[in-house]
Amino acid sequence: MKELTLDDLRSLMRLSAGEDESIDLDGDIIDTTFKDLAYDSLAVLEMASRLERDWGVIVPDEVAATLETPRAVLDYVNERAAVN
């Protein structure tokens, strides 16, 4: 399975929650929290659900709450992908 890159994640985030006019998703966001990116609970759930659908990675409820930044998501998904 191919690796999830930050750019993949960016496009997935755009699909999940659109783009807030005040936030530049193309900027240096890898360690910015989703909260600071103005992601509410529904946006995070939508992103987790798209990861599952499009990348086949199931993110359990209790884990989803701990993935607070794009880096955490990339690490989690790519570790799981490596095992599969």
Add this chain to the structure above:
Amino acid sequence: MTTAPVITGIGVIAPTGLGAEAHWSATLSGTRAIDTIRRFESGYYPVRVAGEARNFVATGNVPGRLIPQTDHWTHMALVATDMALADAGVDPSALPEYEMGVVTASSAGGVEFGQREIQELWSKGPRHVGAYQSIAWFYAATTGQISIRYGMRGPCGVVVAEQAGALESLAQARRVLEDGARLVVSGGTEAPFSPYGLTCQISNGLMSTQGDPALAYRPFDTGANGYVAGEGGAILIVEDAASARARGAEKVYGVIAGHAATFDPAPATGRPPALRRAVELALAEAGLAPGDVDVVFADAAGTPELDRAEAEVIAAVFGAHGVPVTAPKTMTGRLYAGGPSLDVATALLAMRDSVLPPTVGVAELVPDYEIDLVRDEPRPCRVRSALIIARGYGGFNAALVLRAPNSTATGGDR
């Protein structure tokens, strides 16, 4: 006693144009905005024409975050609300949060969004249904999003009575003002076009299957053969007159002077339909005699039976050819919950400019319909009061009376 509610801001998203002025000038020029459906491949359907608001794009007009989590219907309402608030010169952040309410009408909810998610469910499985289905599809989505976006924490509501619902939203706005609010975002929009949405509409048997846009929707014509649907609507800012004055509102388009709603009995009862009663009650509440009314915006269902019923009620209440009647919706199609609020917007502009917008496409009025239909060309006319009629599928009737702000009549205070 509260002072009569006034309308101080208009936002329009319609097939005829974006914004009240674009819609108004297209309407006065008699520009038909009905065409072959382009939102999806429609050639395959028995109904192929509609009034689409093609110039409307969400991107750049709706906050980016709201686009994926709301349906097209809500997108249009959000932009129309922006327009209406700007038109009224209202800054919501400067008004008391509990004194601003939101009451919109919906008819079919988030049709396109809902079809997309239900398709995901049935073709791929439950895990493919997205997180926003729970907040985008249901009928309350638009009111909720408007309330959140503008920080309006007063009474919020959603009414559904098919085409009659938009007038009901204004009546409910009036009640909210009576209870102490100063401003209500009211009216409605509708976006009924997805393949499944259209399929549901076709089943009512009242739509025109004529594929030529010029011939498809001809209410009161000898060739009337059904209605054409449209998308869009209008959002209206309704304020307590004294509050509007106090904040220095620059424009008052008109006064909501009377409203009534009735319901037709089941056919088997043999009792008469109730539209006439709605019209009479609304006039009585406005304190107006039929002779005081300068124009009637007709429901114009477009089927012979329903057209006849409406023409007979108008002639019975106002006398044969007793009042100018118009149906500018012949240019947009019927917008369901968005339709009558657009008619209200159009009537207010007619009041402002002393000109009646035309009905298009009626070549041969049914000879025994005793109505003075304004056809093809606008008609100069001082408008001190206007009656808007709306009927909703299944027997809903509603009538709303608007009065010009400078009119000397006192109806509307209650």
Add this chain to the structure above:
Amino acid sequence: MNRRRVALTGIGVVAPGGTGRKAFWELLTAGRTATRTISMFDAGAFRSRIAAECDFDPAVEGLSAREIRRMDRAAQFAVVSTREALADSGLDPSDLEPMRTGVTLGSAVGCTMSLEEEYVVVSDSGRGWLVDSSYGVPHLYGHLVPSSLAAEVAWASGAEGQVTLISTGCTSGLDAVGYGARLIAEGSADVVLAGATDAPISPITVACFDAIKATSPRNDDPAHASRPFDRERNGFVLGEGAAVFVLEDLERARRREAHVYCEIAGYATRGNAYHMTGLKPDGREMAEAIRVALDQARLNPDAVGYINAHGSGTKQNDRHETAAFKRSLGEHAYRTPVSSIKSMVGHSLGAIGAIEVAASALAIEHGTVPPTANLETPDPECDLDYVPHVAREQPVDVVLSVGSGFGGFQTAMVLTAPGLEVA
């Protein structure tokens, strides 16, 4: 403006655990739960596979074959409830002046079940974006436009006055009763059939709550899944049903010597303007709705004898609501019994607000507070008297019933014992 007083003189209920107000009240006072593994469709692939379903046979309940074909399940619930309410009120159809009779019916998701079933047919199970309209059934448009539900109630009652469907998500039921009461108070109608209905136990609704993890996944123990105010609560349990009432001008009800269950004495709704699904923990806007509803009823907070809570059993709701009660009632909140019947009949979205009005009216009638089932260990942040497990016999003169819903709607209603005189 001089407002008329509004009496509730007839009750009709279809709820999980039994059809009719009698079966409903027996279930509540016994503290029984009606939640089970979903039987209405194969929910094996879903996160939450449990619901509070109605054992409802429309033919047994007196609907004709033609009515059953035409009506969505939600419409069937509403019509059966309407007939029960009219019979209970003792109103003869000839007593009703059609033009002075209205309908205000609430529903959150309308005819979703039929819309989904018919979608599957015309799309051949979701094969593509374009669907085959030639397979559309004649009543499909009525399913698309939920005002058809209010129309059915109008036909069932002969109403020819104002008829409207109210759709404010999960507060639809309370809002519809509030709306109906307003029509009587202002003089637009003398009698209103008011209530709400929803039949949301279908794949698309279950899936949409799965997606946001709002419903309980306690699939191995359905009976104990709906646990409002309990530390172990993990979401609401979907339900279905309807309640419809006869509301009438109090003077009119007294003239005809009708049995009056209670008066609708106050009603208010506010928006939280915060988030479509999220709630701030402070309960501020719900508290404001409660304050205004009590004010309208001309009652002090101390007068409240029972709070019929929204109590959905989600983490955030039960805390939000507890905070709202403390904020609006002050110390009196700690002295007032609070319970959530959703612990027993689940959360039927728009219908539940009306079903809770039925429970509130019956609490006044019978002098009994229904319990909160499944409350084993309260959440430390939920520290009021939630009447765990067992119904409590005590006179109830004033009930506060509240609701909270997606879209930010916060609604409060005050019901008072008939003839309760206040300054």
